[in-house]
Amino acid sequence: MNQIRAYLIDDHRALREAVATMLDAQSDITVVGQAGDATAGIVDIAALRPDIVVLDLKLPGQSGMSAIGQILAVCPFTKVMIFTMYDNPGYVWATMNAGATGYVLKSAASEELLRAVRAVAAGGGFLQAEVTMPLLKRLAREAKLADESGALSSREMHILESLAAGKSNKMIARDLSLSEDTVKSHLRRVYEKIGAADRAHAVAIALRMQIIE
CATH class of the missing domain: 1.10.10.10 (Winged helix-like DNA-binding domain superfamily/Winged helix DNA-binding domain)
Structure with missing residues (x-):
């Protein structure tokens, strides 16, 4: 079984360490590192080259949103999954456009977070159900505007x-x-x-x- 090498970036240390412990308890996932801010995380990611980065959006200094492109620039084959409290469809849309392939809320059950990590690391995409419908509504609205234009x-x-x-x-x-x-x-x-x-x-x-x- 191939190990999924995960890296976590979140400024909430207790939550980050709890997620790291949960992921490390899985036989197919290893947490290779973690950081509390994007700047330190990007330096680590360039050296460690993880399979997946679990990234918060709200961080001190550089935001998670702006970090997505830099992560992919230093490690093009690393997958980025957003793990955040924000369910705004605009954020979902922006992160997907920036190159993230997963979006999970911090309110998600541990089983759903694990499914997301495995799906994204395998090259798939994952949108939590709670953010999928608002995003689809936004896409439908913009498509309607495009038709009307x-x-x-x-x-x-x-x-x-x-x-x-x-x-x-x-x-x-x-x-x-x-x-x-x-x-x-x-x-x-x-x-x-x-x-x-x-x-x-x-x-x-x-x-x-x-x-x-």
Whole structure:
């Protein structure tokens, strides 16, 4: 049986050591090291090259979120699993985009944490049930926005791009040979289609959804 070599980064020492003890008690898992902050952990990880890093998000100094990329840079074959108290789907989405392949809450039962460690170390992914549904809802919402953005007319796209360029309604009206009232009417329709509250929000959504560059 291949041993799973795990490394833990969490600033809550008692919890970290309890998790280490639980993992070490498994015949197929060995904890090769642990740290209370990301900076020290990354140095260790570069030397120890563990199979999996169990990483908290809230850490002193450098956050766990920003550490994901650095861990993968020093050890590309190491898997990263987030172990946190935060169930925000935005965090789940951001950590997956950064390269993590597992996300487990600290409220999880020990059996679930073990399943997650084994699945992630084996090259799979693991999302705890409590974070899966909120994430799916977020993805569905963003997909809906993407579909709706496809209904933007060429003129609405031009106006959205002009917003991103920082142009005023007056400048947009002049560029398109329209009245300012007509530009405002187009803007209201753009806001409705992509779910924006105002100009800045519209630009932010359009950039996130890659409607504009």
